[in-house]
Amino acid sequence: MADAKGGGANRKPTNEEPVALPETDDGTILFNVPFPKDLAQLKAMAPIILKQPYQIDYLHSYGQDSPFFAGLANGKLLGTACTKCGYKYATPKLHCMDCGSECDWFELPQVGAVHTFTVCHFGGEEFLKETPFVLILVEWPGVDTLFLSRLLGVDPHSPSLDWVGMKVQAKFRRLSKFKPTDVYFVPA
């Protein structure tokens, strides 16, 4: 693949990486291979390796979680709360993991705190071009579970344990993509 070095124009090279051309797997088109006269030699033959593209469009329903994404499109961050025991979920669950009862929606405050974080310098292919990016789990007082998001507005090259506990403010994309990344956080 073209971006095999980990992409990201803002990724710092390190002295551990050798100076070399990037390796790509675009290969070449081959119309013939050598073949021995003596069939006994076939077991020594190198393997034939081909590239087979595989692309699928899925129809994914957010189902019972859909109001969360509608909330993001309208600048609201929604959690759920158990109607029976009051357990509060920062990432929605429509049934309580604790007592099994149904949960109702409620609006989370837009300021929370960093419970933990990391800076991703590599990632899945889909996200390579965005590296380095900062992942955080956000906590709120009185809310029992956390919320996974991205943190912007900090220097990804100077991470520090002191980021844990930092107050962070939710921001919303103006043009909603109906993904959990429609919300992200910045230092409050």
Place this chain on the structure above:
Amino acid sequence: MRPVYMVSGGVSKFTKARPDVTFQPMVKEAYDYALKDLGLEHPRFVEIVDGSVASYFSDHFQRQLMSGIMVQDYLGLCPKPSHRVEGGGATGGLCFQEAWKSVASGLMDVCVAYGFETMSHVNTWKGNEFIALASDVSFDYPVGGFYSGYYAMMVVRHMKEFGTTVEQMAHVSVKNHNNAFHNPYAQKRLRLTIDDVRRAPMVAWPLTRLDICVMSDGAAATILASEEGISKLEKASGKRLKPAKIIGIGRGTDAMRMADRPHRKVLLLPHERASDYRGLKYPGIHSFRAGRMASKLAYEMAGIAYPMKELDFIELHDAYTSSEIQTYEDMGLCKYGEGGRWVEEGNPFLPNLDYGLPLKKPGTLPVNPSGGLIACGHPVGATGLMQAVFALWQLQGSIKKHFGNDRLQVKGARRGAIHSHAGTGTYVTVTIMEKG
């Protein structure tokens, strides 16, 4: 339930890519090795074996559904019963326990558990994407789905909560790579320093490339039997077997989304007290409740009260140096929060090897004497079974025979544990084996 024994095993050499074979012959390499060690050839063995369990994680990596039956037919085990087991990184551990159940229940006298993964079919970045699909695709994957990032967030919290350091994590990497130097089956056989680990390219802060296992192609096979099964195998081979008795199994689970993990009280092991953990919110994201549950159940079945004193070695799921440290605590080798110091003191190192580190208490309980996932590689469906094979060889005292040297043989090993773990601690298995 009746007693179950592991009688034999085999492992293919784990490596980045095996383009020379498809997955079926790769499993056959491991299967044939296990049979050879029993002193049997397939036609004789197949008259005795009752069935099998297949272990592989990802239909995405395979791009072939029903791969299990393709192994079953290639090995010549049709029409005997079989089924496939899947549970992320713990697939191998679950498969081993399914084979145990088949024998313990009386359904089978001899059962084969085989597993494999072919992760080289896509590039590393696509592979990371596939693995990240084992996280909630509505809420987690789209935010930057990357398992190393998830584990990094977990250990950042461990560092904050308990003061664990990156140098302590690097000790795990030095230990496991150095152990693997003597293991011919390992993918990465390196002698490293703490500095090498910290200077390696950063993957997900604070985890560097040498804190994280690699993707692999590989296979493993294990053979489990009842006492009747052992008699049949011994009669057929004319050879006295050296089995290991499986004396305890345990499993645990936790929520897929790390965000959903509770913050409550520690699930205590028999040797711990609630007062050990005043004010600690558990498991949060710093600990693996599933690992604790699996350990608790396995120890209870095996009658283990003090794991530190009653185990001679452990092969555990060190996909990350951080998760090895977290697992010491889940398994009760030290208290929650003490894992970093426990490795720094040298407890999980082998006492007879030189790691170039000043270790105060080297080798009180060797962990991952084989080199673990970090150095051996992690072809997911094979990994948990590989641990069982290495554990059997430790208990047989046959490491020298299989590795060609005895540097990694834990002297006088009588009892060991294997531990298999799926994504961020969702499924965990622990199995205890004892010299037969």
